[in-house]
Amino acid sequence: MGRDKKFSEQDLWHHTHQLLLSVGYQGFTMSLLAQSIGVSRAAIYKQYPNKEELIIQFMVWQMEKSIENLSNVNFSQSFEQQLEDLLVRMFDMRDLHQILGFASQINDVSLVVKQKKEVLNNMHGGLYIPLQQVIKQGKEEGIIAEDRNNFILLSFIFQLIDMPNHLNMPIESFLKEIKLLILHGISK
Amino acid sequence: MGRDKKFSEQDLWHHTHQLLLSVGYQGFTMSLLAQSIGVSRAAIYKQYPNKEELIIQFMVWQMEKSIENLSNVNFSQSFEQQLEDLLVRMFDMRDLHQILGFASQINDVSLVVKQKKEVLNNMHGGLYIPLQQVIKQGKEEGIIAEDRNNFILLSFIFQLIDMPNHLNMPIESFLKEIKLLILHGISK
DNA sequence: TATTTTAGTTACACATGTGTAACTTTTGTG
DNA sequence: CACAAAAGTTACACATGTGTAACTAAAATA
Structure with a gap:
């Protein structure tokens, strides 16, 4: 029962995304969000107790x-x-990075x-696993030197995508x- | 004549710098700045009409x-x-970049x-000139392929320093x- | 020492943001 | 149809930020 929702979770995340990109974290306000969704502030506060938990x-x-x-x-x-394959996927999630x-x-x-920040930190590791896998393959094929530090190489790739x-x-x-810069830098 | 200043321009820029780094642009307030310098807000407003012009x-x-x-x-x-030489200098101005x-x-x-933003944009070019010079040298020495786009190469270097x-x-x-990544990427 | 000049402070009016309590609207169900 | 439940709005109290006007403090100079 109850009345129909004026905005879905999708709407909420969509506008949260756009706003964070355009005004940054400190510029983000519940007023702006409510306005861009087209509801009152309080309607959002019914679902999230504050800006921090929402974000x-x-x-x-x-x-x-x-x-x-x-x-x-x-x-394979x-x-x-x-x-x-990796670069195309990473490119699609560029602004995510920024956010x-x-x-x-x-x-x-x-x-x-506090807990979710911790969770987020741990998830960061999950983001690196596929990258590690690719680097491992590169080392196996003899393209990347065995002794190079994986973490630096993947920081490098993350940095370049931005x-x-x-x-x-x-x-x-x-x-x-x-891709060329990642593989060979500026040299011929 | 007049009384002695409580804070120098150096003090002002020093604390502006630190604050911008720690709280970002939107988090930056005249109250915080005044507090960290140790004067009243109004003392700063005597020198700069608003936060925007100060920054x-x-x-x-x-x-x-x-x-x-x-x-x-x-x-030479x-x-x-x-x-x-370039990398060491660029490394020293890392947070500048962020700011x-x-x-x-x-x-x-x-x-x-509005005008100073324009000025800042133009100055950006001045930042690139020494980089262009270095790339030119690399091409002359046959280390960098002649047909590579200079602007992309220098964006690459700027990106890596961060x-x-x-x-x-x-x-x-x-x-x-x-340096190794810039020169040769991830390959052996 | 009285005066001028500059630096700095206090206090105000205003704007914008937060979170909540009381109320209204809309829907499904007994 | 009336009433319970969910969704939404309005209005309030409070906090923090801005820019300014009236005032006070300290130094140079006549």
């Missing part, structure tokens, strides 16, 4: 989606194909928030450039 | 320092030496702000790793 929950949800996505890389391919960067700014206003496309190249060619 | 002025000042710094790379060295990223979030509350040092390696070894 951390959004992040956990996004992280789950991302881990799922990355874990679907086809690991060659190293280079795996890398390409997850806000996690450290969230105040521990409640135990729940490289701004200032020239506004088509995604495909831009990804090709990134 | 944009700080950015212009920082940018000037950075351009000056980068332009002092010794361009070999490509690899130039690159190393300049906030520029787009500053509201155009006055003509002055790579987080999650393993907390000593700066020297970390810079060595970055």
Whole structure:
């Protein structure tokens, strides 16, 4: 029973996403969110006790989606194909990255928030597993030197995916450039 | 004449810098700044009409320092030496980078702000000139392929300098790793 | 020492954000 | 149809931020 909802969880996350991207964490307010969804602030407070819990929950949800996505890389391919597969998937979740960067700014206003921040941290590891797998393949194929530190290599890949496309190249060619830089840097 | 100042411009910029790093642009308030300097808010308002003009002025000042710094790379060295020289200097101005990223979030509350944002944009070019010079040298020495796009290469270098040092390696070894990644990517 | 000038403080009016309590609307069900 | 349950709104109290006007403090100088 009860009356029909004016906004779905999808709506909520959609607008949360957009707002976080455009105004950042500190600029994000419940007023702005309510306004962009088209309901009153209090309607959102019925579902989430405060801004912090709403945002951390959004992040956990996004992280789950991302881990799922990355874990679907086809690991039976060659190293280079795996890398390409990976890069395309990582490229799709670029702004997610940016958003997850806000996690450290969230105040521990409640135990729940503190715990979910911890959860988020642990999930970060899950994000790295597929990458580790790809690097392992690269080492097996003799493309990557055995003695190189995996963690640095994957930080490198994560960092490059966030490289701004200032020239506004088509995604495909831009990804090709990134792949080239990852594989061989600036040298011939 | 008049009474002695309680805080110098240096003090002001120092605390502005620290605050921007720790709380970000949206979290930055005149109250926090005044508090960390140890004066009243109004004392700062005597010098800057609002937060926006204060911050944009700080950015212009920082940018000037950075351009000056980068332009002092010794361009009579070999490509690899130039690159190393450059990386050390860029590493010193890492957080500057982060701070300049906030520029787009500053509201155009006055003509002055709008103009200084424009100035800042133009200065960005000045930051690239020494990098272009180094890349040119690399091409001349036949290390970088002639047909590669300079702008992408320098975006790449800028991006890598911001790579987080999650393993907390000593700066020297970390810079060595970055240099290696820039030169050859992940391949042997 | 009285005056001028500059630096700094206090206190106000205003704006925007938060979280909640009391109320209203809409829906399904006995 | 009336009434319980869920969803939504309005209005309030409170907190924090902004910018300014009136005031006070300290130093140079005539």
